[in-house]
Amino acid sequence: MSRAGLDRLYRKGLFLEYLTVGYNVGEAIVSIGFGSLANSIALIGFGLDSIIESLSGMVLVWRxxxxxxxxxxxxxxIEKKAIRLVAVSFFALGAYVLEESVRRLVIADAPETSLPGMIIAATSLVVMPALAWQKIRTGKAIGSQAMIADSKETLACAFLSVALLIGLGSNYLFGFWQADPIVGLIIVVFLFREGWEGWKEASEEEHDRKKKPDST
Structure with a gap:
């Protein structure tokens, strides 16, 4: 591939990451805002996850x-330090959403219905798979494992949107309010998993890098 072609692909990769960060920041603001109004821990947790995903995207923009x-x-x-910081953030937010979800189930703190929240989840369900597909193609073209990994996180957000839509829809259509904190618990699993995967990836790559001089 020519230098001009490679430069063009890198610019496309940057555009996709800027778009992801911008969308996630906007999604976080409206999700947390409407989640607070409706007392929905699932929607708030979804918004908090969007914040961390935007931080992860910023790391890749820098890269x-x-x-x-x-x-x-x-x-x-530097990237490994940033990844560890993002991982710790996932753990901290996971602990918060876990505590809130369990508390609301125990004291029967029912949330309000949230049509805006359902619209947010449905929009994410359309946008995220399209972004993930473009990232995979671009990441493979430039040989960037970091972008390919980021595309998987973007796709995971789409699956998270499905869970959120089911939870909010169950409350909106059937009055099954318990679905909201239950979806909150599903989000907790996702947050902890992402935190662990990020921490493990940073640790394994650092270990491999330290071993390289010994093998020469």
Whole structure:
């Protein structure tokens, strides 16, 4: 591939990541806002997840923009620190959503119905798979495992949107309010899993990097 073609693909990758970050920030604001109005821990948790996903996207934006500016070793070292910070954030938010979901189930703190929340989830269900597909194609074209991994996180957000839509829809259509904190617990599993995967990935790559000098 020519240098011009590769540069064009990198610009496309940056555009996709900027779009992801911008969408997630907007999604977080409206989700947390409407979630607070409706007392919906599922919608609030979905918004908090969007914040962390936007942070993860910012890490990848930085990674793509550093192409040719710093050494590969320095780039990887800074990225691993950022990934660990994102992982800790996933754990912290997971603990908060877990506590709130269990508390609301125990004291029967029923949320209001939220049509805006259902619209948010449905929109995400359309946008996220399309973004994920473009990221996979671009990541493979430029040989970026980081972008390919990020595309999987974007696709996971679509599955999370399905759970949110089911929970909010059950409350809206059938008055089954317990579905909201139950979906909150599903989001907790997702948050903890993402935190663990991120932490493990950073630790494994750091371990592999330290072993390289010994094998030469």
């Amino acid at each position: 793509l923009k550093q192409r040719g500016k710093v050494t590969e070793e320095e780039e990887e070292r």
